[in-house]
Amino acid sequence: xxxxxxxxxxxxxxxxxxxxxxxxxxxxxxxxxxxxxxxxxxxxxxxxxxxxxxxxxxxxxxxxxxxxxxxxxxxxxxxxxxxxxxxxxxxxxxxx
Numbered sequence: 741x742x743x744x745x746x747x748x749x750x751x752x753x754x755x756x757x758x759x760x761x762x763x764x765x766x767x768x769x770x771x772x773x774x775x776x777x778x779x780x781x782x783x784x785x786x787x788x789x790x791x792x793x794x795x796x797x798x799x800x801x802x803x804x805x806x807x808x809x810x811x812x813x814x815x816x817x818x819x820x821x822x823x824x825x826x827x828x829x830x831x832x833x834x835x836x
Contacts, residue, residue: 756794800812808828809828809829810824810825810828810829813825
């Protein structure tokens with residue numbers, strides 16, 4: 741059987757700022773065998789990576805909104821047979 745249509749539904753969607761507020765209220769059971777200093781360092785590193793990733797995504801979206809959807813593309817989208825540029829110029833799958 742071939743799948744022709746796939747529906748995806750999101751429930752209970754909240755803003756990213758709300759997520760960070762909810763994570764501050766969580767509790768954790770302590771463990772005698774975990775080095776919490778190294779765990780805190782790892783969490784800080786992960787938070788810094790997350791901040792950098794969010795800043796990068798925001799910059800890419802600003803560039804795309806200011807110039808064009810084709811302003812930022814992956815290298816694989818420039819290869820022969822790639823359809824990203826063509827799809828970006830369509831509206832809802834239809835040519836302009």
